[in-house]
Amino acid sequence: MTPVIRTSGLVKDYGKVRALHGLDLEVEAGEVFGFLGPNGAGKSTTIRLLLDLLRPTAGTVEVFGRSPSAGGPALRARIGYLPGELALPARVNAGEYLGHLAALRGGKGAARIGELAERFSLDLSRPLRALSKGNKQKVGLVQAFMHDPELLVLDEPTSGLDPLLQREFRLLAQEAQARGATVFLSSHVLQEVEEVARRVAIIRAGVMVDVDDVRALRRRAGQQVLLRFAAPVDVAEFADLPGVHDAVVDPQDTVTLTCLLRGEPMALLVAASRHHVIRWHAKDRELEDLFMDFYRTAPDGVVDPAPDGTGTSKENVR
Numbered sequence: 001m002t003p004v005i006r007t008s009g010l011v012k013d014y015g016k017v018r019a020l021h022g023l024d025l026e027v028e029a030g031e032v033f034g035f036l037g038p039n040g041a042g043k044s045t046t047i048r049l050l051l052d053l054l055r056p057t058a059g060t061v062e063v064f065g066r067s068p069s070a071g072g073p074a075l076r077a078r079i080g081y082l083p084g085e086l087a088l089p090a091r092v093n094a095g096e097y098l099g100h101l102a103a104l105r106g107g108k109g110a111a112r113i114g115e116l117a118e119r120f121s122l123d124l125s126r127p128l129r130a131l132s133k134g135n136k137q138k139v140g141l142v143q144a145f146m147h148d149p150e151l152l153v154l155d156e157p158t159s160g161l162d163p164l165l166q167r168e169f170r171l172l173a174q175e176a177q178a179r180g181a182t183v184f185l186s187s188h189v190l191q192e193v194e195e196v197a198r199r200v201a202i203i204r205a206g207v208m209v210d211v212d213d214v215r216a217l218r219r220r221a222g223q224q225v226l227l228r229f230a231a232p233v234d235v236a237e238f239a240d241l242p243g244v245h246d247a248v249v250d251p252q253d254t255v256t257l258t259c260l261l262r263g264e265p266m267a268l269l270v271a272a273s274r275h276h277v278i279r280w281h282a283k284d285r286e287l288e289d290l291f292m293d294f295y296r297t298a299p300d301g302v303v304d305p306a307p308d309g310t311g312t313s314k315e316n317v318r
């Protein structure tokens with residue numbers, strides 16, 4: 001079967017800046033695929049190339065087996081697109097704007113506007129210029145989904161949405177998948193992608209660093225664990241346990257053990273239970289922590305983990 005999205009050796013230069021360095025990407029029909037990377041990684045550039053809003057410097061892009069530039073409006077009509085930076089006209093209200101888009105699409109989607117607006121608690125009578133960032137994002141999502149396109153290309157769809165609406169978005173993506181659509185979404189937050197996507201590609205500085213099943217990625221990412229005991233412990237008791245990495249007992253604070261846990265926690269729990277545990281804290285690691293792993297495993301790259309050893313100092317990067 002032809003992949004819905006395929007890029008091969010994709011290069012994009014902005015003047016002297018090379019944003020993409022030969023990207024190879026394949027997204028199969030019917031999958032929800034996450035495109036993950038920090039700001040400036042090249043996600044939006046890739047997405048604009050898929051939509052023919054940019055043209056490649058070198059390499060090829062195919063959507064439904066066709067070059068976006070050759071596919072024209074017929075290809076574009078099969079895609080629901082949410083841009084990273086949504087430009088909305090100021091003078092009309094949300095309902096008029098969405099109705100106008102539906103008319104441009106031959107009436108397709110008009111029937112779903114009301115239902116989608118209700119699900120996202122979007123007031124269609126408000127002028128677009130009066131909408132908050134989150135409400136504008138809702139307008140963007142409604143126009144992307146309303147005509148039930150075969151492919152959804154969504155650039156940071158959950159940015160600006162509160163957790164309740166993020167959940168609504170996930171349901172929408174799942175419904176689209178259930179009717180056979182393919183969903184390609186970007187994010188710089190692993191957590192936002194892992195609940196909806198099955199596979200993810202990780203891009204950094206215009207280079208693909210990884211493609212994997214999201215569960216495998218999460219397993220590899222692991223958790224940063226902190227255990228506090230009623231009395232000092234010896235790190236040797238924990239360091240070589242299955243799934244336990246980077247175990248540290250601070251010489252200044254000999255009752256606190258920190259480690260990275262990958263896989264099942266049983267061995268660690270059993271070892272800990274031989275002592276009096278007074279605190280247990282486990283935190284899923286984030287995208288930035290994964291990048292740390294990449295550096296650390298690079299032959300000449302030596303990068304310290306988070307200075308406090310808990311991996312939590314990289315929080316709130318968005």
Ligand SMILES: Nc1ncnc2c1ncn2[C@@H]1O[C@H](COP(=O)(O)OP(=O)(O)O)[C@@H](O)[C@H]1O
Pocket residue numbers: 014017018019037038039040041042043044045046
């Ligand atoms: N219009 C542009 N002109 C010049 N450089 C750009 C332009 N758009 C993006 N870039 C650069 O290309 C790189 C990738 O950007 P972008 O695709 O927007 O990343 P992301 O969406 O992952 O944050 C960045 O270094 C960015 O500064």
Ligand SMILES: [Mg+2]
Pocket residue numbers: 040043044045084155
């Ligand atoms: Mg972007």
